[in-house]
Amino acid sequence: MILDEVDRKILQLLSENGRMSYVDIGKELNLSRVSIRERVSQLIENGVIEKFTVVINSDKVGKGVSAFFEVDCEPASLVRVAETLANNPVVASCYQMTGPSTLHMHVLVEDFVRLENFINEELYSLEGITRVESHILLRRFKSRTGLKL
């Protein structure tokens, strides 16, 4: 699927305000409400738009600690471990990367007590994990949301 300029503008507007009405989008782009709705439907159908969502401030909902993990696994256990971790609600994302470490994982928890509890009870107890490295977020310079990294 190839996106034209109008598609890209619609994505940009929705990215900034996901609840913007099709009428308002149409006004910006000199198009009718109907043609905007059609294009958005097309973008959803083709998988360009995966979902409409909200950006929630994690501090404000009591998820004060943002931690990044490098999880080394026995190679043969990697996929199983990754799928188990992906099911844990505190895990925000979980990737396999090139480079030295087998899984890269973001975790959001209330506080350090919960973090230590997650590490010792839910992470270290998984079979096939050989080494874990964790780091805590200190400062956020940029955090683009809405794009699937």
Added chain:
Amino acid sequence: MILDEVDRKILQLLSENGRMSYVDIGKELNLSRVSIRERVSQLIENGVIEKFTVVINSDKVGKGVSAFFEVDCEPASLVRVAETLANNPVVASCYQMTGPSTLHMHVLVEDFVRLENFINEELYSLEGITRVESHILLRRFKSRTGLKL
């Protein structure tokens, strides 16, 4: 600000579908459209909801390569480097973490030619950078969006 059970349910519904109408949310929670709208306004005003947005599939919009960087800086240059990188449109996020590396950065680009160009032209040319490590995303097991990591 303390969130009650209703606030949390609203956030969860909007997280799954950011364009859900207040009428439909109200039906789910046995509340009126007006009271939902008031609560959402409150959540926005208090900074809990930062914005409504769309999750866009980066592959589908031609951002096929997702790379993670660890950027070591001369300590005195860190904040300046971070702010410069945060302004670069290919940079999706940029954090300062505890641990060995001074900046953790996510980059989304079209292809490897653009990646090499970004590295050699836009990253390595910044004064104060001493060492760069990059890794490429191989597989995505979980990628929660809408939460500010």
Added chain:
Amino acid sequence: MILDEVDRKILQLLSENGRMSYVDIGKELNLSRVSIRERVSQLIENGVIEKFTVVINSDKVGKGVSAFFEVDCEPASLVRVAETLANNPVVASCYQMTGPSTLHMHVLVEDFVRLENFINEELYSLEGITRVESHILLRRFKSRTGLKL
């Protein structure tokens, strides 16, 4: 529990001289011996003051070698290993940290013969330990005592 200015001054005086009489503390703060005693009792009861103790010079009591260890464990064995090590009298402290290594431990021993003996006989023999890194203290620039790190 919230400490006021007087509490903080009492803690500072006791930190400098743990045997200072309540009369002398009272003189410094323009308070009666009785009110000082009451506040100290309160600080102990609330767990602010954990104990009164002495700072002993480890060199002078024949503990000439101060070593720091990073102890990597099989994740599932970490808590058991940590508790075993914490019971060893040469272990001065034992922490779990974020970052690459699972246990951070301080050891105080008489000399290198005892250190090698501790490593080979008491540390390497523990099941679940996968890798050990040790470093020796060369010079002490600051060493604040009395605060629980």
Added chain:
Amino acid sequence: MILDEVDRKILQLLSENGRMSYVDIGKELNLSRVSIRERVSQLIENGVIEKFTVVINSDKVGKGVSAFFEVDCEPASLVRVAETLANNPVVASCYQMTGPSTLHMHVLVEDFVRLENFINEELYSLEGITRVESHILLRRFKSRTGLKL
């Protein structure tokens, strides 16, 4: 100076309770108050006892974040950097160790905002620092106080 069995018992009692009266110590060891006082004076004079102090719970006095740093310096700047850091009140200890990193430092601060501020404003601004690694304490298995590590 060589310590005899009585000296060691006195040190152990004072280590457990730094305000124990000489009368009570004497009762435990079947010695007079005067001879205990003389021995304690001797231990102070010889530098075995460095000071009497209190163990304060850092969480209870609002020092909730305990961080360990490895600070790499340009070799020629190490001593100057170490002495500057040792004067900073948030620095609890600062050592030079064998091994890969030039300075090992413990820091106690109120929260992550203060930590990030310390790192970016007070640490990274020091000339001669080339690389910093930080880790956060997750769990304390043992923390012996009163001994100079």
Added chain:
Amino acid sequence: MILDEVDRKILQLLSENGRMSYVDIGKELNLSRVSIRERVSQLIENGVIEKFTVVINSDKVGKGVSAFFEVDCEPASLVRVAETLANNPVVASCYQMTGPSTLHMHVLVEDFVRLENFINEELYSLEGITRVESHILLRRFKSRTGLKL
């Protein structure tokens, strides 16, 4: 076997153009076609020339991703693992080096989907592999072919 100046010139000419006729080589070196043919036969017989081949541009034949791997093995499994990997057609080369990592391997595949598939299905499933590190080629500054590295 000792090569003289004429042998070296023949090797250089064939290295630049492996299909150069013996007549043309002879003209360059002021020698007859027959003596060139004899020398080339000698070079083949003595194992100096291992084979005549073509340099194929891997991008143009759809091998767009060039990856380097460091494969750590249980020491006792190294030779078996290396021989298994050497039989995999995507593996272009596989060496044992001095230094920290036991096997150094070059892999050429169509794209990232195939790379991830190779890693998870064909590499991580091998018994005796303990850790894998992969890196992707970004830019080629020099790539001499025809010499056995």
Added chain:
Amino acid sequence: MILDEVDRKILQLLSENGRMSYVDIGKELNLSRVSIRERVSQLIENGVIEKFTVVINSDKVGKGVSAFFEVDCEPASLVRVAETLANNPVVASCYQMTGPSTLHMHVLVEDFVRLENFINEELYSLEGITRVESHILLRRFKSRTGLKL
């Protein structure tokens, strides 16, 4: 350019024997000498075949030591350093990779005396190089030539 089955077979035959006559290739594939010559010309013109060459055994021509280098550069100097190294005749290949190190280089030299001389005289003297790591080839399990890695 899209290769068909015949093109692939021609490449495979030339890869095994770069001097195979077009008549013999034609016999294998049931095609005329002329059509083979045309296809080969096309493959050359399109850049699929970069050149015809010989695989020379480096041991037999007195290049007994095969070394791999990781060369860290000041980011701003990387391209200049890479181009200088690429011009050095002992350098067989020089790549920029993802991962921790900026340049990956293969070197072929006569012996260790020449290697040390290359390192100290030709490599370490380049401005902009900050750290060099070298490893020596111990054993070759697979070494495919003719493909541009």
Added chain:
Amino acid sequence: MILDEVDRKILQLLSENGRMSYVDIGKELNLSRVSIRERVSQLIENGVIEKFTVVINSDKVGKGVSAFFEVDCEPASLVRVAETLANNPVVASCYQMTGPSTLHMHVLVEDFVRLENFINEELYSLEGITRVESHILLRRFKSRTGLKL
């Protein structure tokens, strides 16, 4: 045992020439042959002089490759592995150090074929070894012999 100035001078002379006659040593130090012999006997008896030996140039006796190894062991196997390696004639020295690696070993062999054979046949086959890192000596700036390191 305390060495006086004369003992130190004798050690220095023997260190430079281990076959120097006691008469010649005596002349240098204005002492009789007998008193020199007595002192040397005393130095041997007290273990100061461990043995008289020759410094042999390893290159000249066909030990052209000097390699250093860092051998990581399962902690519980360290002493057994070290003792096995110490019995191998190609092992020149084998130490346990502080720091990250469990055994530090020097090996002297004829050539790279023998080195690869030692690594794959004699080292990797030992049970309890988890990781091996090897480096080759490039240049000797100083090599004091006769002192037990």
Added chain:
Amino acid sequence: MILDEVDRKILQLLSENGRMSYVDIGKELNLSRVSIRERVSQLIENGVIEKFTVVINSDKVGKGVSAFFEVDCEPASLVRVAETLANNPVVASCYQMTGPSTLHMHVLVEDFVRLENFINEELYSLEGITRVESHILLRRFKSRTGLKL
């Protein structure tokens, strides 16, 4: 120079006892004193025997601390730094190796006070040194002397 069996036996005997008389060596090998003397002269002249020396126990002469250093230098300063260090009497050996670190150095000193003094005053003050890693010898499993490593 090619050594025969008799040369090797002479070297072995002198390696075990560097002061063994030529008469005694002759008896062992069924050769005359004169022919032994001639062969030894030949071994010295050809550089096989570099010198006769004594193995001195470093602990017994008050060199209680044996430390190994990895010294990273600015590449362009390596040779100068190495030559300066080689002239320092506490440096027992100093090598350039393949692998990650530019200089490998052994140091023998009286105690930790002297070690810290060497590091801070004599090592860190050298221009061109960028990073130093030190480790202390814990246990000696094998220490062959008389061979130039």
